[in-house]
Amino acid sequence: xxxxxxLLFSTSVQSEIRHYSFTVVLKNTTRLCATKPIVTVNGKFPxxxxxxxxxxxxxxxxxxxxxxxxxxxxxxxxxLRTGWSDGPAYITQCxxxxxxxxxxxxxxxxxxxxxxxxxxISWLRSTMHGxxxxxxxxxxxxxxxxxxxxxxIVLGEWWKSDAEAVINEALQTGLxxxxxxxxxxxxxxxxxxxxxxx
Numbered sequence: 660x661x662x663x664x665x666l667l668f669s670t671s672v673q674s675e676i677r678h679y680s681f682t683v684v685l686k687n688t689t690r691l692c693a694t695k696p697i698v699t700v701n702g703k704f705p706x707x708x709x710x711x712x713x714x715x716x717x718x719x720x721x722x723x724x725x726x727x728x729x730x731x732x733x734x735x736x737x738x739l740r741t742g743w744s745d746g747p748a749y750i751t752q753c754x755x756x757x758x759x760x761x762x763x764x765x766x767x768x769x770x771x772x773x774x775x776x777x778x779x780i781s782w783l784r785s786t787m788h789g790x791x792x793x794x795x796x797x798x799x800x801x802x803x804x805x806x807x808x809x810x811x812i813v814l815g816e817w818w819k820s821d822a823e824a825v826i827n828e829a830l831q832t833g834l835x836x837x838x839x840x841x842x843x844x845x846x847x848x849x850x851x852x853x854x855x856x857x
Contacts, residue, residue, distance in 0.1 A: 677711045679719040683729050683755075683787065690817050691841055692854035697786040698725055698778070704846045705813045706776070706789035713771045713796045719763040721755055728754030732779035733765065733791065741765040748780040771795045773811065785822040788815065815843040 685696040688704055700706035711717050723729050732746030744765045745751040755761045770793050777788035790811045795801060816839035818825050829836040841848040 675712075676716045676718060677709070679707070679709055679717070681706070681719055681721045681731070683721065683723045683725055685725055688786075690843075690848045691819055692851055693819055695819075695821065698727075698729075698783050700787060700789065703789075704786055705815065706787060708790040708792060708811050709776065710792050710794070711767055712794045713767055713769065713799070716764070716766050720760060721763065722760040723755040723757055726757055727783065728756055728780055729783060729787070730754050730779045731763065731776055731787075733763070733774070733776050735770075735774035736765060736791070737768055737770060738765055739768050746779045754780055767793050775813075782822040782826045785816065785818065789813070811845075813843075813845050815846070817841045817843050817848055 681700045683698060683700055684702055686699045686702045686704070687694050688697045688699075697704060709717065709719070719731070721729070721731060728748065730746045730748045730752055733744070736745075738745045738751075741764060742751050744763045746763075748754045752761070772793055774791040774793065775788060776791055777784035790813060792809070792811065818837070819840045820837070825836050
């Protein structure tokens with residue numbers, strides 16, 4: 660389960676083309692007193708937050724440096740005339756193979772608020788995800804009083820086991836996947852007694 664919450668503030672940035680570069684890499688990460696390699700974007704868990712304005716054109720160059728195929732789904736983004744940038748593997752695009760790159764190109768038409776992006780192949784999304792913050796067009800106010808500041812909160816889950824092994828076991832047995840070992844807030848599980856990092 661992933662949930663994104665954002666309190667937004669208005670700035671005076673003009674609509675434009677937003678360029679992002681995502682590099683998919685493994686990174687050793689410690690949670691619940693155990694270290695394991697996880698799939699990340701730019702070595703971050705959760706991945707980088709995309710910021711854009713309504714009607715901006717977003718270009719995201721994704722380079723895959725792991726052994727698995729990957730795609731990214733821009734969850735909730737209306738893909739008007741850009742279905743090839745929607746991200747479901749083998750449906751709207753071929754996966755990005757190891758060592759290859761793909762340029763996602765879409766416009767945030769008629770949308771504002773906080774959405775999410777995530778891997779869309781197998782369970783890579785358990786660690787490969789992040790937020791998309793869509794600000795209103797310049798000069799268009801929010802439908803509520805201006806907040807004092809913005810904070811993106813990403814809620815997720817953490818498995819001590821490899822998430823791919825968890826889903827593969829579920830598929831073989833026909834049972835539901837194992838319940839996660841912890842929930843995360845912005846990638847962190849919280850303090851664990853007698854452990855140097857939670």
